[in-house]
Amino acid sequence: MADLRGAPPMTFNRRSYYKITLCRGRSQVECADQAPHVGNNTLFLVTPRVPYRWLPLTEDFTGYSCLFDDAFLLPARTGVVLAELPIFQPGAYPVWDVAEADCAVLEAIFEKMARELTSGYAYKHDLLRTYLWELIHLVQKLQPAPAPLATHSAAERVATQFTELLEGQFPRQSPQPPLRLRTATDYADQLAVHVNHLNRVLKEMTGHTTTALISRRLMQEAKLLLKQTAWSISEIADSLGFTDVAHFCTFFKRQASQTPGDFRRLAVFGV
Secondary structure (H helix, E strand, C coil), X not given: CHHHCCCCCCCXXXXXXXXXXXXXXXXXXXXXXXXXXXXXXXXXXXXXXXXXXXXXXXXXXXXXXXXXXXXXHHHHCCCCCHHHCHHHCCCCCCEEECCHHHHHHXXXXXXXXXXXXXXXXXXXXXXXXXXXXXXXXXXXXXXXXCCCCCCCCHHHHHHHHHHHHHHCCCCCCCCCCXXXXXXHHHHXXXXXCCHHHHHHHHHHHHCCCHHHHHHHHHHHHHHHHHHHCCCCHHHHHHHCCCXXXXXXXXXXXXXXXXXXXXXXXXXXXXX
């Protein structure tokens, strides 16, 4: 991380890789549309699905970053799918502060990886894969998330399946084709349950209705598309499954108290 001192500020955007970063020194991490996290000894995770930006708040920061993709881990044949690991799920904590003792353990793994990258060992990439899995599992253990329940009720399974369907439609890579699942009824049909049952389950599990959860995710994606792409507002509306621009603008203004155009203009100036 010290090699980044003096580099231009990072842009807020999605990347095409996974990333695990440990930063010592006060810094700010912005993930998706969440409130920025400011802290010391910060550990944060990046996936190809979530836009982010890291900004140092001191000049003497140190630490390590490890960038990798699915293909690098495939030869390990562990049977684990990277995107299915709990630490890389949409509801997981993407950034948090870690204790000094845990920082030292994390740094030891990063340092082994850094040394191996410059070695002439013929099988160093196999060894690096082992170190990376060690790092991933340590991060998984350190994540401040509640432990999963040993058994899952039918309601929990429906809620999980709904979340997987919802998140599976994002991020939007192009204006066409539009979202396949757009309404509460669409999701209920896909899950083979009555829409009232789905709504009752999600209300019980999350405190929100099906429509509210869909709207919140649509709003998050709409903001990201307005910030990050040059798509017209009409193209964004089409991509998110709105019947016309007027419908999208009404939806956006009801959620954000400003029009999509106003939001995009303010985002340009970082407001």
